[in-house]
Amino acid sequence: MKTVGQILKSERIRKNISIDHLSILTKIDSKYIIALESDQYNLLPSETFIKGFIRNIGLRLDRDPDELIAVFRRDFRHPHKQKNDVIVHRKPSISNYFFSSQLLPFVGGGLIFLIYLGFQFRAILTPPKLEIISPINQSILVSPIEISGTTEVGARITINGDTEATADSSGDFGVRLSLPIGETETEIVATNRFNRSTTKKLSLTIISK
Numbered sequence: 001m002k003t004v005g006q007i008l009k010s011e012r013i014r015k016n017i018s019i020d021h022l023s024i025l026t027k028i029d030s031k032y033i034i035a036l037e038s039d040q041y042n043l044l045p046s047e048t049f050i051k052g053f054i055r056n057i058g059l060r061l062d063r064d065p066d067e068l069i070a071v072f073r074r075d076f077r078h079p080h081k082q083k084n085d086v087i088v089h090r091k092p093s094i095s096n097y098f099f100s101s102q103l104l105p106f107v108g109g110g111l112i113f114l115i116y117l118g119f120q121f122r123a124i125l126t127p128p129k130l131e132i133i134s135p136i137n138q139s140i141l142v143s144p145i146e147i148s149g150t151t152e153v154g155a156r157i158t159i160n161g162d163t164e165a166t167a168d169s170s171g172d173f174g175v176r177l178s179l180p181i182g183e184t185e186t187e188i189v190a191t192n193r194f195n196r197s198t199t200k201k202l203s204l205t206i207i208s209k
């Protein structure tokens with residue numbers, strides 16, 4: 001399929017008209033005629049001027065200007081891709097691969113360190129668990145009583161701000177405590193190594209010693 005430039009050039013040659021003579025006939029600079037015949041639109045003025053050139057030259061060469069402009073619109077709006085356009089796919093170089101391989105252990109180590117810090121901060125900010133197994137709340141008992149439960153390993157247990165014990169390697173603890181007869185409230189506090197604490201209270205009734 002011919003371009004508008006090829007059509008105009010073919011007609012000019014067929015009619016044995018030189019570029020200089022056509023320039024005189026159309027009042028169009030010969031450099032613009034050469035650019036138009038070679039489809040070098042980048043060397044021409046605006047699209048409006050190009051259409052004017054085509055119309056004027058087409059009339060001088062006895063060609064339908066509207067048909068020529070239609071061909072021009074096709075080529076101007078949808079220019080053909082250059083054959084020498086090459087898409088280059090770059091392959092990762094050996095040096096980049098080596099750099100990535102060397103960097104990977106540091107990235108992994110940094111991630112593990114951040115996870116470790118996260119667990120440490122969680123341990124610092126989170127108070128220890130505390131579960132009282134015996135006696136149950138609002139029990140009626142005979143003194144002395146046995147208070148047992150489970151908490152964080154190594155946590156310090158304080159009962160009524162006085163009696164102390166330490167949780168064993170499983171987090172279990174047991175304390176024997178003498179309480180006065182009557183209704184009493186017993187406070188159990190578990191404190192971990194970061195000085196975070198959890199408190200539980202038992203309402204008990206002691207009927208005898």
